[in-house]
Amino acid sequence: MVRWESVSGYIQIHRRDVMYLALLVLILLLPLIVDSISTELTEFPEAWDIHLREPLDDFQRWTIRNRLTHPLFTWFFDPLSDAVDFSIRQIESVLLWLPWPVVVLTAFLLGQRAVGLRVALFSAFAMLFMGFMGLWDEGMLTLALMAVSVIIALLIGIPLGIMAARSDRFEAGLRPLLDVMQTLPAFVYLIPVLLFFGIARVPSVIATVIYALPPAIRLTNLGIRQVSPAAVEAARAFGSTGRQTLFKVQIPLALPTIIAGVNQTIMMAFGIVVIAALIGAGGLGNEVLIALQKQQVGRGFIAGMAIVFMAILLDRVSYGFSQQQTVSNAQHSHGFHLLPNSWDRFAVVRVFEQGVDLLLTSCARLSQAIAAGVATLVSAIGAAVGKREAVRDVANFLQGHAFLVSSVLLISGLLILHAFAPYGEEFPKAWVFDLGQPVDVGVEWMRDNIYQIGDTSIGTGPLSDFLLIYTLNPIRAFLQDWLSWPLVILGFAVIAYSVGGWRLAIFSAAGLFAVGLMGLWEDSMNTLSQVIVAVFITVLIAIPLGVLSARNDTVEAFLKPILDTLQTIPFFVYLIPVIILFNVGRIPGIMASVLYALPPGIRLTNLGIRQISNETMEAARAFGSTPRQTLFKVQLPLALPAIALGVNQVIMMVLAMVVVAGLVGGGGLGLLAVKGLANPMRDLGRGIEAGIAIVLIAMILDRITQTWAKNREIKGHH
């Protein structure tokens, strides 16, 4: 039992808060008092529907009719579209033309260069996996889409980030835009691009670029602004021009952060490239989509695995490069271990490790020798031509980049060989084996046995039913029927007012009202009820786990790789395991949301508690607090700002997932959006309306929880 005093001390109820609470309770009870009015008000008046979808559909029809003639298309969208399409085609055809062993080798070398042998082996494996599963072509297409999107996003994002760093005003203008962009669920980016670019790859790339742009801009800006003012001042004091300061001091020092931005851009781009299958982008995501639509779980599972492996590959390699940019240029640590260190007690492992070590050092020596040879050659040529000076730098560079030189030589060698004696055109058909079948069998078995274990009421089926009957349906009924729409809006307004004042209250009320005006009240309440249940479950799991991992290093060490992986996986993929376990409907969507949103919840709770200063904790202990007293009187109150931020992130991630769950029968706004994407000729207008509603709800939830989290922080600093 937690005693009331300790709780009240922790929550710090203020008189003002009590007043708002009472007001909310009053609103909840209002239907009891004025029962007759409420039944008539349950449904948002249909007469008020502004039918936004009609002009939208008209506009779409107009764009289709005028695509070939209107200057907006012939002079702007079409050339843009052609250029993007051309780039995708080129990159895809290069990737497909490359003999597959060369692609695998390149992945291996990138992994080796970025991190080390373990990641290199994993990268090679991830590529081979696609081959073995017969997904080679799909994988190359996905990679091509990614590459084009990332390159465009960086080409736009990095310069914008630099500009933002150099002009406070520009940053101030950009910031709210970026804030909103990062609030929106990935899904909604796909809808509007359809209007201008039609269906297929180009709109996917455009949506991906827009979605993945913010981290590139933000982290470039942040990196440059973080450069120590002392270094910038020194540069100025020596008479550097603005450009010299930028290129010689600011950008080099910001590089680790900029590359971290590249890493994030890549991961976000990958997330949406996969889901862009919805608008016909093809590739690996398409396999998942088909599997979801046709209920071929095995097929989706395999594609999902390929996507997960690819995501991990992309993350580890780009993260590895960002870590290497740190300034001190530390040498690679010696004594590399491929297998876990603890296995060293087995003689076989020791011998094996020695072998690996020997191999690695010989490779390093060999590449040094090759680079030195090339450098000498270049110097000799330079001397012969009489440009000794100019060539010396090149030779130095070559000598200093042995790995690069030998890799390039190796790959070019293989390509030249390919020109004379073609090999590896296609991944050998004979090597492909169909894992889908056995997986399907496994899934069948799981469904038969886990859905309901024996005759008991234990299993995913009963759990699902329980959630549906006792949480989801009552909450939806509560929002929709019991409270009726004016009270929901009023309730939100009261909460918003208590957190952030009039502006937030008006924004929230107006936003919800607009949702009603689009005729989406019912669907919105459906979605909202799912969000509430998923957030509740997530928080219920995340906070205790976060507390536990903050108080126990073993738990933290155990959770870290799991959370890392969960955060790397594109959210689309989460839908596969949950439909295996929970079939289709609203529950799998909620489960996927919980999985997806758990990591930030756990991480921020853990972080919030761990970052409490040692001195504070010692003081608590010095006064003889029990661990529980320390937790409730010191740790949780001090960690509250971080936890509040965690809740904010959980809500946003849950929302993003719940709408995608429209694909697996989640219903609500997500379903309308999916329909709009699947059949734009008929349902795009409705889809866009749903997209707008999602955006509005996302912004309202984000503003309220964000402001609330910020309030905690200010109080925490008193």
Added chain:
Amino acid sequence: MATSESNFKVSCRKIWKIFGPHPEQVKQALKPDMSRAEILEQTGHVVAVKNVSFGVRAGETFVVMGLSGSGKSTLVRCISRLIEPTSGQIIIEGEDVTAMSEERLRLLRRRKMSMVFQHFGLFPHRKVIDNVAYGLEIQGVDRNTRFERARNVLKMVSLTGWENHYPGELSGGMQQRVGIARALAVDPEILFFDEPFSALDPLIRREMQDELLNLQKVMQKTIIFITHDFLEAVKLGDDIAIMKDGEIVQVGTPDQVILNPANDYVREFTKDVPRSRVLSARAIMKPCDVVCSENDSPEQVQSQLQTYLSPIAFVNSENGRFLGILSRAQVDRAVPTVNHTVRPLVHDNQPTVSPHTFLSDLLSIVAATDLPVPVVDSSRKLLGSVDRTAVIMALGGAVDSS
């Protein structure tokens, strides 16, 4: 000081720097007796530098000393316009820096002056040699030339062999050597040092101070040196300006400041000064009342001694070099004899001291004699004299202001 403006390499006239959104307005509305805290309270503006004027001669080390927050860094940055002064003029070699275009200012920063920073301000991503060569690099000097120059300067600060390390791999003292080398590499005429040794350990700090003194003997640059350490100021400065709350409260040579602090604020600093090792004979010597030539007759000397009521006379040779001293008794005894001049009476084994002799060394000399000790310069020209009383008074902190 009577030196005219044009003799100064750098001079500042009425510099103001007010931080805040409306510095001009605040400056206009300022009442002279308002304290900095009051201004901050009432207007939200910080008066970092308040009506500061001074001049620095070529080859001089001018130290600006004051507690943390007194506006030293702001002042020195105003001179190179790293911070734009609110008002006032900065004249460098007759040219008004405040009126310069960006272009001209950049040229000035590239060629004429450079700066050493408190926290070194090194570029962590560049090797030592690239740090040192930075100033030349941005001027477009080719690689070989600038590296050669950088190696030379690194040698001057004894960092040969560290060219290819990164600053992060060096100790604090070594990093600041890189900072100094970087400033010297462009061969500037004017050097700004903003508390360059504050971040270093005391031992290293002393070592660096000595090295700077040695370097300066050779270089003869014009140096503006900021410190919050009064001892450092005394050790390095030809002149010291003491700042408080943005204003200069006293300017003078170290000896002047120690012996005649302008107010309690300054006196507080001088308290901790080990006077015996800071004050020199020059600071406490008094002019000699009776100075005569070796060719004077004893009668002439006697009458002078009587006029001045002085116990001794200082005797110079014909060509103005100091010979020795005569006591009144000696002169009195010599008057009735046949001596035409006082020359034979003077012994040339009289101890003398140089004007730079510190009090600690003077002490044993004045202890051994009841007579005043003559102070002579390197050409044995008589400058004045010190006696036991003056030394003891100066050590005790009392000032004989006569």
